[in-house]
Amino acid sequence: MENAEELFRVAVIGSGNWGSVAAKLIASNTVKQSMFHDEVRMWVFEETLPNGRKLSETINQENENVKYLPGIKLGSNVVADPDLLNSVKEVNMLVFVTPHQFVEGICKRLVGNIRPDAEAISLIKGMEVKTEGPCMISKLISEMLSVNCCVLMGANIANEIAVEKFSEATIGYRQDKEAAQRWARLFSTPYFLVSAVPDVEGVELCGTLKNVVAIAAGLVDGLDMGNNTKAAIMRIGLREMKAFSKLLFSSVKDSTFFESCGVADLITTCLGGRNRRVAEAFARSGGKRSFDELETELLQGQKLQGVSTAKEVYEVLRNRGWQSLFPLFTTVHEISIGLLPPTAIVEYSEHARNLNLLQGAVQLH
Numbered sequence: 630m631e632n633a634e635e636l637f638r639v640a641v642i643g644s645g646n647w648g649s650v651a652a653k654l655i656a657s658n659t660v661k662q663s664m665f666h667d668e669v670r671m672w673v674f675e676e677t678l679p680n681g682r683k684l685s686e687t688i689n690q691e692n693e694n695v696k697y698l699p700g701i702k703l704g705s706n707v708v709a710d711p712d713l714l715n716s717v718k719e720v721n722m723l724v725f726v727t728p729h730q731f732v733e734g735i736c737k738r739l740v741g742n743i744r745p746d747a748e749a750i751s752l753i754k755g756m757e758v759k760t761e762g763p764c765m766i767s768k769l770i771s772e773m774l775s776v777n778c779c780v781l782m783g784a785n786i787a788n789e790i791a792v793e794k795f796s797e798a799t800i801g802y803r804q805d806k807e808a809a810q811r812w813a814r815l816f817s818t819p820y821f822l823v824s825a826v827p828d829v830e831g832v833e834l835c836g837t838l839k840n841v842v843a844i845a846a847g848l849v850d851g852l853d854m855g856n857n858t859k860a861a862i863m864r865i866g867l868r869e870m871k872a873f874s875k876l877l878f879s880s881v882k883d884s885t886f887f888e889s890c891g892v893a894d895l896i897t898t899c900l901g902g903r904n905r906r907v908a909e910a911f912a913r914s915g916g917k918r919s920f921d922e923l924e925t926e927l928l929q930g931q932k933l934q935g936v937s938t939a940k941e942v943y944e945v946l947r948n949r950g951w952q953s954l955f956p957l958f959t960t961v962h963e964i965s966i967g968l969l970p971p972t973a974i975v976e977y978s979e980h981a982r983n984l985n986l987l988q989g990a991v992q993l994h
């Protein structure tokens with residue numbers, strides 16, 4: 630902070646389903662806590678609604694995101710703004726919450742246009758794959774904008790938090806514990822319990838990779854395989870999440886997988902998430918309808934992260950010759966591009982062999 634008495638000003642960059650709930654959570658705190666400026670700006674990727682009105686105008690008039698979070702009041706101190714650069718003016722706490730595929734473009738526009746003392750947090754579950762290797766979204770934000778970037782992930786189906794049902798979340802931070810505590814103060818409410826761990830990569834990889842496992846869980850639902858099969862998929866998936874994370878970053882801690890961002894998010898997403906839902910419909914179509922088509926039909930503008938993340942993970946596996954070590958991740962991608970039928974997710978003989986390999990290759994216990 631340039632001036633010790635200056636209040637922290639927050640902007641939420643993104644206004645989808647989770648972005649809108651994040652704005653609501655934050656707005657309920659900024660009005661109560663004197664360290665924060667009351668107003669919360671929310672950048673809106675502008676669109677015209679079927680009634681001809683602009684989404685941002687409607688949000689400001691009705692205090693509701695009628696497209697991505699209908700029926701929920703955001704708080705009168707949330708101000709929607711379709712102008713990205715204006716939305717971050719004077720802001721020193723930037724909350725990134727868009728589908729991961731749009732972040733790089735957004736950051737390019739923000740370069741040179743944010744406060745030098747700004748700090749960031751990413752609620753985005755996903756990664757990018759560059760020629761030099763995988764790049765987590767928090768690192769992309771941090772490097773492009775020269776800001777410290779924490780992450781917040783957890784068992785957080787947005788529609789449930791919107792109606793204030795109790796849930797937990799995990800902040801991952803690198804060194805700046807004070808910043809992590811400030812983020813925790815900004816997000817915590819009696820129904821949204823936030824804790825912080827010094828493991829950015831572990832927290833972010835949990836949130837990212839569980840979306841691939843959720844696609845697998847949706848496939849077994851669509852094949853009517855039952856609960857035992859789904860539990861097996863979740864167990865194998867968790868094991869691959871942990872092995873992949875530790876191979877990429879030796880600093881990732883085992884304990885992170887027992888936080889909300891780990892096993893809890895995996896469970897909620899595999900039971901009730903959008904990735905699961907669309908994958909179920911894909912399997913029920915026998916793989917004949919594409920994920921893109923089903924996403925458009927079922928989610929009405931909301932975005933899946935699991936299919937693109939499976940592709941990104943697959944690229945990493947292929948580049949490093951690790952495919953046979955990660956049969957579930959590999960199979961999800963090959964099913965999603967039509968190389969294998971949906972039933973391949975439960976053809977286990979090869980998986981079992983490969984899981985033994987995995988145990989030998991990676992220190993799992």
Ligand SMILES: NC(=O)c1ccc[n+]([C@@H]2O[C@H](COP(=O)([O-])OP(=O)(O)OC[C@H]3O[C@@H](n4cnc5c(N)ncnc54)[C@H](O)[C@@H]3O)[C@@H](O)[C@H]2O)c1
Nearest residue numbers: 644645646647648674726727728731753754786787931932
């Ligand atoms: N929805 C949830 O329950 C939930 C919970 C936790 C984390 N997340 C994560 O939060 C992130 C954001 O998800 P969400 O649910 O808020 O979004 P969403 O899927 O509901 O909405 C899609 C958003 O993308 C915007 N968009 C479309 N095209 C764009 C473009 N070209 N450039 C920029 N924006 C564009 C839309 O306007 C909309 O705001 C994702 O990484 C997701 O995995 C979601």
Ligand SMILES: O=P(O)(O)OC[C@H](O)CO
Nearest residue numbers: 783784785786902903904
């Ligand atoms: O609806 P999904 O599958 O995008 O998952 C939502 C959240 O990530 C659950 O924590």
